[in-house]
Amino acid sequence: MKSIFIDCSLGISGDMLASALFDLGVPKYIFLDNLVSLNIDKNYNFKFNVGDSEGIKGIVCTKTEIQFKELYKSLNDIKNLLLGSNLNDYVKKKSIRVFEILAEAEAIVHGNQISDVHFHEVGSIDSILDVVNVCSAIDFLKPHKIYFSNPPSGKGIVSTSHGPLPVPVPTVLEIARQKKIPLTLLDDIYFGEITTPTGIALIATFIDNFDKPDKIKIEKIGVGLGTKNICRPNFLRVLLIDDYYIENKKPSYETIISQEAWIDDSTPEDVAVLIERLRSAGAIDVICYSVDMKKNRKGICIQAIVYPKYKNLLREVWFNYSTTIGIRENNISRWILPRRTVSHETTFGTVNIKQVIRPNGQISIKIEHKDLTRITLNTGIPIEEIRQKLIIELSGFYELDEWSF
Structure with missing residues (x-):
């Protein structure tokens, strides 16, 4: 099965990711059709050109400079633009989700209701098109899974429509907090923003897992260049991988998570509902058996095994839908047959x-x-x-x- 691994360890933005996906092999017409589907001014255009960043070859996206009469500032404005377009339902849904994530973070940062949020930089036609281009490219590739490396936080201060802001800017920081996206501290000579709000919102929308799988077969590599000259290589790469690659028909090794709680104050009916909720939340399997607890109380041990990407969701189920006040969690190594x-x-x-x-x-x-x-x-x-x-x-x-x- 084909998956993609997005290595954004040097930074991520919407145009860098779109450029890398183009370099990976997504046809140009997929991107050009978005201009027609969005009914954007026919004089507006963009090009994918070969370039280099400190000796690293890749693709850079350049756009025409046009002053639009109508700017899409609010979430509803952008939703109406996307819903009224001729984009397919998948691209509409994913693109809207990116801007919803941005709006949710902006609302918290500024203390507003989501309906009162007004986008500035990310509400421009350029940013909207970057998001749609990425969503349509992923729709074309239809990857089994999407992996990301941890994005860098950046450092320093940048100028924004709100004035000078520290890096990472509040919106990036809030999305990282909400979506539990770990930011790395890059030992970098560049002071400025290298993970943009649009970039981290795209991660939050499409992430299946952080870090690449243990064993991969690389089929192709796409490199997208940033437009900033930051005195070091400024690029993002996307790897098309076969994560279902079977080597010599041998068992493969993987790490999964075990979560366990002992419960003595729930009815069997309540336990049955909890087990079903755990399975619905992504548990590979759930078992239970009787245990003798302290003071000779009879209890039930409930154990769930889960892939790492679902562990946070299962924790919420444990604490919201059971009487336990704590769970034990361990990494488990296992070998599985193809x-x-x-x-x-x-x-x-x-x-x-x-x-x-x-x-x-x-x-x-x-x-x-x-x-x-x-x-x-x-x-x-x-x-x-x-x-x-x-x-x-x-x-x-x-x-x-x-x-x-």
């Missing part, structure tokens, strides 16, 4: 099948039990009989079709 779940047409209709490759190269399959349950309820045929018929019918599905090694 596996995938795919749909297959059968005489009983569409069924989902988990396919696994063993280290010796053998393939095993398991039919999803919920599909077996659905079929037996609809047909009255016993589950075991359905399972046996499907195994015979799917015998050809043991092949390695569409698997990459």
